Each structure stands twice: as C-alpha cells, then as structure tokens.
Amino acid sequence: MNSQALDKPNLLNIYLLEAKTETTRLLRTPGFSIPTLLFPIMFYTFFGIIFSMNPATMPTYLMITYAVFGVIGPALFSFGVGIAIERGQGWFDLKEVSPMPASAYIISRISLTFIFAAVIVVLLFAIGAVFGGVQLMRWQWISLFFIFVLGSLPFCAIGMTLGLYLKSSSAPATVNLIYLPMGFLSGLWMPINFLPEVMQQFANILPPYHLAQLALKITNMDLGFPVVLHLSVLAVYALLFIVLALKSYNKKDKQ
Template identity: 40%
Template sequence: MPRRRIFAAYLQETRAECLRYLRSPSFLLPTLLFPAVFFLMFGVVLAGRSTPEAPRFLLASYSTFGVMAPGLFGFGMSLALERDNGLLTLKRALPMPPAAYLAGKMAMAMLMAALITTLLQTLGLTLAHVQLQALQMLRLALVCIAGAVPFCALGLLLGTLVKGQGAPAMVNLLYLPMAFLSGLWFPLQMLPPLVRAQAPLWPSYHLNALAQSAVGFDTGSAWPHLLWLAAFTVVVLAIAVRRLRRHG
C-alpha cells in the first residue's frame, strides 16, 4: 500500500474516533467537567481558607487527574466493550493498518487532554486568579497532552484483561484510588507515611511532579519522572499489545 494511502487510513481512523466521542455527551461532558468541578470546589470556593499557593497547586494536580480519564475510560473501557460486541473483530477485517485503530484512540485521548487542560487553565486564571506566565501555561499544556499516553497504555492493558460489562467498575476501582494515593487530592505531606512511600509506584505521581514543576513548584529534576513514565509506557504497552494479539 502506498505511504499516502497508509497515512490517509491513519488520518481517517483518528478523525472517526475523535468525532465519535465528541458526539457522545455521556463521555465528553463527565470527562471534561469532573476535574473542573473539583477544581472549582477546592481551588476557587475553598481557596480562601488555605494557603495562597493552593489554587496553583490544585490547578496542576487536577490537570493530572483530568488527563488520566481519557486514556483509562476512552481507551480501556471502550476497548473492552468493542471486544465484546465484535467491533474490534470487524476493524481487524478491514483493509487498514492494524495500528490505526490504536492510534486513533490515542489521538482522541490526547485531544481530550488538551481540552481539559485548556478548561482548567481558563478557570484558574479567571476565577482562582492563579498567576502563570505564558511559558508556564504552554509547558503545563504540553505535559498534560503528552501525559495522556501512559494512561492510554494502561487503559489498553485493562481493556485486554476485563470484559465489557466489568470494565467501568474496574477502571473506577483503579482511577480514583490511584489519584488519591499519588497525592493529587491532598499534598503527600498530609498523608500517612505508608501512602507517601508507595506514591512513586503510580504513573500519576510522576506526571503530577512534572505538572507541578510546570507551574513553578520545585519538584527536583524532571528526568527521573520522564524516564519512569517512558519505561512504564513501553512495558505496559508491550504487554497489552501481546495480549491483544493472543486474545483479541
């Protein structure tokens, strides 16, 4: 197949996947509004009762919390459902590159991450009066968009492990505790020592460290977090693709 047609196949699958979810309010609205509502409650309404730096900290942490969802729900849960209803089998029978299906879902998750970080930054600047420079805003956006990829890999793995009916419960069982245990809702200093000790095991902890650094907090060198996320993505993605090939 000519390269032009291969590229067109990837583009069409990405376009179809993004349009499918953008036209689905039951997915789009909760994914966009869930982190925004949390930020409004804790970063705007209750900000006066906390330190002046709290809204800026919460902007980064809820941005991390928000961009986890498109990969886990839009990738993992939908894959489990599509395996059950036969859509994945149909996709495999179509004359298109095998990776186009996964690339389309990943592009959708990254687009949703871009919308989420844009919404949260708008709320932070206008309602929470967070002081950010243009470069910090851009850096936070790039961290969030790229940060959706590790959770796409994790979502892909979950989609190969569970059936469609059990996928929502399984994703929520991982999504919410992982956010809490990574220090996204409260600073790790406020949590018990056992929770602080295991926090670096979660990808959300490392992504949050990069997000906090983007808005001006000192979280040390970015390289350990970047390398950890890259290794996590490669390993989990390799396991998930192998399972997908074996079990469909």
C-alpha cells in the same frame, strides 16, 4: 495476482478518517464526554477555588494536579473501556480482520485523548486564571500544557492493556476503581504532603504522582526529586504496558 492487490490505500487518509470518526462518535456520546470533561473541572472549582485552604498557592497547585487527573481520564476510558466494549461486541474482531492498519486504531484513540486532554487543560487554566487568581509566565502555561497533553501517553498504554484484558461488562467499574484511588493516592486531589507518610511513600510507585511532580516543577511546587526519575518511571510504565498490550493483541485464539 494482479496489480490491484498490491496497491496500497492512503495511510494518512486512513489515520485522519479513523481519528475523525472516533472523535465525533465520542463527542456524540454524552456518557463519555460529560463526565470526563466535568469531573476535573468540578473538583477543581470546589477544592481549588471555593474551599481553598490557602488562596495564595492552592489554586495553582491544584490546577496542576487536577489537570493531571483530567488528562488521565480520557486516556484510561477511551482505551480501556472503549476497547473492552468493542471486543465484547465482536466489533474489534471485525476491525482486526479488515485491512485497517493496527496503527490507525491506536493513533485515532491517542488523538482523541489529546483532544479531550487539551480541552480539559484549557478549561482548567481558564478557571484558574479567572477565578483562582493563578498567575504564571507565558512559558510556564505553555510548558504545563505540553506536559499534560503528552503526559497522557503512558496512561493510553495502561488503558490499552486494560481494554484488551478486561471484560466489557466489568471494564467501566474496574477502570474507575483504578482511576479514582490512583488519583487520590498520587496526591492529585489534595497536596501530597497532606497525606500520611506511608501513603507518600506508596505514591512513588504510582505514575500520576510522577507526572504531577514533573508539572509542579514548572512552578517550583514539587518535592524536589530529579526530573530524570519522574521521566524514567513514566517511561517504564509506558513500555511495560505496551509490551503487555502487544502480548495480548498478538495472541491468537482469544476468548
């Protein structure tokens, strides 16, 4: 073997190019970018501002919960649906056989999720501040921004697992069937204490509920459970789904 074989390509360059290709690709796909950007913004404008039941607190509360709803979308769809479709086409196999580092594939999709999440959050902040009269301290805006963007990570892990297990034809429907009810039951569409007692109990096992509670703490609107509890549940979900994804990815003889 000569030295050429032992040369390694520039890893950072691969990460950047992979992320750039993936992001431009999805920006050019209106079927992805429009619904993921528009849904949270539309819902927030309707329920948080136009039909707001309590103009003093509702615009702030729902801005936070719809931001959680908003950042989960790109995480679940870019990973869940994206991977399932590429697997169905055989494109994923080609990538797997190529010398692309697996980390590049994951990092590119995480950066894509972060970019979409950041755009959604900033748009919701702007609408909240301008039309909903939301007033927060600077540290609150900044903390919320980072909680939302980083909070998409456990959902990236869930999406990755879905993408590796689901069939491409059923993936969009299945991901929606998880995304929408999970958002509603976690109290993202209306405040959690509006829901019946049983449903409030059930929300405890749902990760978006915990991310929302974490963010609501910043404005003192949470139910008052400890930060550690919320962080631990999110971490357990992330770990569980990373393990499941790895298990499926490393399994040979797929399909």
